[in-house]
Amino acid sequence: MxxxxxxxxxxxxxxxxxxxxxxxxxxxxxxxxxxxxxxxxxxxxxxxxxxxxxxxxxTPDYVVDAAVEACRDPKNHRYTPAGGLPELKQAIVDKTKRDSGYVVEPAQVLVTNGGKQAIYEAFAAMLDPGDEVIVPAPYWTTYPEAIALAGGVPVDVLADETQDYKVTVAQLEAARTTRTKVLLFVSPSNPTGAVYTADEIREIGAWVEANNLWVLTDEIYEHLVYDGVETGSLPVLCPELADHCVVVNGVAKTYAMTGWRVGWIIGPKDIVKAAGNLQSHATSNVANVSQRAAIAAVSGDLTxxxxxxxxxxxxxxxxxxxxxxxxxxxxxxxxxxxxxxxxxxxxxxxxxxxxxxxxxxxxxxxxxxxxxxxxxxxxxxxxxxxxxxxxxxxxxxxxxxxxxxxxxxx
Incomplete structure (x- = not known):
């Protein structure tokens, strides 16, 4: 040529x-x-x-004071375990038992850089390419993006104002396919403020169990429930799901700590270990000062x-x-x-x-x-x-x- x-x-x-x-x-x-x-x-x-x-x-003064003290301690100037300070993981275990009645072990906890990282890493640990996640809508903007980035396929199920923005089991069943692996469950909800009752949660949990699915439940707004509505944590109301349930939470909303960037995953040990391996390469440990502040937050009372x-x-x-x-x-x-x-x-x-x-x-x-x-x-x-x-x-x-x-x- x-x-x-x-x-x-x-x-x-x-x-x-x-x-x-x-x-x-x-x-x-x-x-x-x-x-x-x-x-x-x-x-x-x-x-x-x-x-x-x-x-x-x-942010409450006692939390800020803990952070100031942590800044002065040289041990917080160094790397710490990628999955979270042992003291914070134990504090999260104690807080979870106190607030929702869910009993877990420190090995089931991964401390993350805010709730968003927790959501992405949880989906990344659970999903293979093409796996479907049922996402009740209206949904928070990050959920479908995190699912897609992890290789999954978000499948929207819309509930409008006539349903108080809450999906039904019939709607979930209509959206289920042979590719469905996970249900995303959020209560209280961002963006709608909808709260599922304890009976509604049990009904949805029974459907998840009957269809051998996983569930990721976001409990970041757990303390902001009004008018005496009877609700609860999904793995507590549906204990049969504990081995196939991942809970995401954090300090941002409850303690006015959005900028501190501390969230966590609670789940089966193999999922938490896999997500932790991912985090060890992505970000390593959450900032130690923020973790020390989070210890003060979750260990303190709820005044x-x-x-x-x-x-x-x-x-x-x-x-x-x-x-x-x-x-x-x-x-x-x-x-x-x-x-x-x-x-x-x-x-x-x-x-x-x-x-x-x-x-x-x-x-x-x-x-x-x-x-x-x-x-x-x-x-x-x-x-x-x-x-x-x-x-x-x-x-x-x-x-x-x-x-x-x-x-x-x-």
Missing amino acids: TESSTPTPTSTPRDKRVSTRVAAIAESATLKVDAKAKALKAEGRPVIGFGAGEPDFP AVDEMKVAFDRRRKKMVEMLNAIEGVYCPTPLGAFYAYPSVKGLLNKTYDGKTISTSAELSEYILDKAEVAIVPGEAFGSPGYLRLSYALGDDDLVEGVSRLQKLFA
Whole structure:
């Protein structure tokens, strides 16, 4: 072949700049909205953000004091076991027995860099390529991304406001296939605030057991339950599932410690060991100072938690009342977490300022532009036609923000 006839390559391996796997991951919609709200505030605009699920309270003083003390101790300046400080793992064991009645061993605990890492590593340890995970929707934005990144296939099952955003066993059974391996179960729920009753949990647990499935249950909002609803931890209410159940939890929401980045996995020893092996190569140990702070948090009493819950409960009632006063909006009363998830279908397919708005994503953009209120649209949670508003912000900002919505759609 002569030089002139040599084919010219049209592309090289270097031309594909981002891997297909990572390119498929969407940016966190909640963090994106929160970042935009903060950027607008920095420009001097009076934006009120309902986007991030972050308590507005400071971390309790006794937790901060433990961290300050830990900073001064040279032993915390070094590597420690990748799976977590033994003292923290034992404290998590004790806290889990105290708070939910679930009895586990330290070998069943893996300390992670926040709940997100716990979720990803748990799915990575459980899933092979093509395994399906049933994901009740509306769902938190990270779940399907973590499943896909771990090689799994998320299968959405939608429950709307007529069901109080809770899926039924009949819906789960309709979604089950020969590829189904895991059910994702979240109660209290982000984004809806839905809480499954103890009887509903037992019914779902019986279905999981009957079909020889695994379940991952996220209990990050376990302490934020209102109106005396009778609920509980899935592996406690369904002890037959303990060997096929992974529990994810952390200090972020309960103790106002979102920035400290401490979560954990509780599960069968082989799953925890596998996830720990992954973490040993990904991040090694969680920051020791954060782990020492977490020990203080989970070992202390729940006084500070109860005080925050009182404020959340007050804000919850006020937000629901004010949202339901807007014509075209219907907001069920959430029974847990710190989110309201109103249907805004009655506001769609209408013309505002000469523009027809047909989706909740477009509506949230209109609200930010015209009312300077940042809200995450339902598209981010797998259910268009809704908005998610966090009431984990100050009372005055809450009232002002929803009042702007009332005026905008009056």
